Amino acid sequence: MRTFKLISAPVLVGALTVSAMGYAPSVGATTINQSTTSVAAHAVKPKIVKIAFKGTYRGTIAMLWSSTGVKATAVTGTGTGTYLGSSKLSGAGSAPASNTCDPLTGTGTLVGAGSKLILKIIAPTTSQACAAGQSAPTSVSVKGIAKVINGFGKYKGVSGVLKFTGSFSIKSTTAGSSESDAFTAALNGVLSIKK
Secondary structure (H helix, E strand, O other): OOOEOOOOOOHHHHHHHHHHOOOOOOOOOOOOOOOOOEEEOOOOOOOOOEEEEEEEEEEEEEEEEOOEEEEEEEEEEEEEOOEEEEEEEEEEEOOOOOOOEEEEEEEEEEEOOOEEEEEEEEOOOOOOEEEEOOOEEEEEEEEEEEEEEOOOOOOHHEEEEEEEEEEEEEEEOOOEEEEEEEEEEEEEEEEEEOO
């Protein structure tokens, strides 16, 4: 850290005058105490890099039905994602299944190439699962927003949200029944990474 010495204006002018005339201070001259001040180093702000994320995945969704709704006990798939390359998707969630369209909740991860994204579905009013028909068997489409709550590897220091869409089909909605069905999903959005 640099230290700068402050010299009052009269002392500074006097010193310049003496120097210009070629005089040197006499022996026994009065010593002037000089105050000091320091300049604080400016904190370096982290660089923010914006990444356009795009991922597509296919796999299976295992579901368990109850009288109040459905739980996606295991969602597993493979595909590709930005910075992740060939990667795996895994997650779990639930929906009340009381209407044709119901809010979704859940969490998930995307893992590949030594990097990882951890996601959580937000905005239940816009994150929904909608059945094409009033009863099973029928197809179901999902859409919504997932917040990126943590990241590792190339995604260390990440923040942002991803929009997702997907689809799968159901065979039955009988309470106590379970099934495993194929699904597809796509995720897109702009993420910010602190470097």
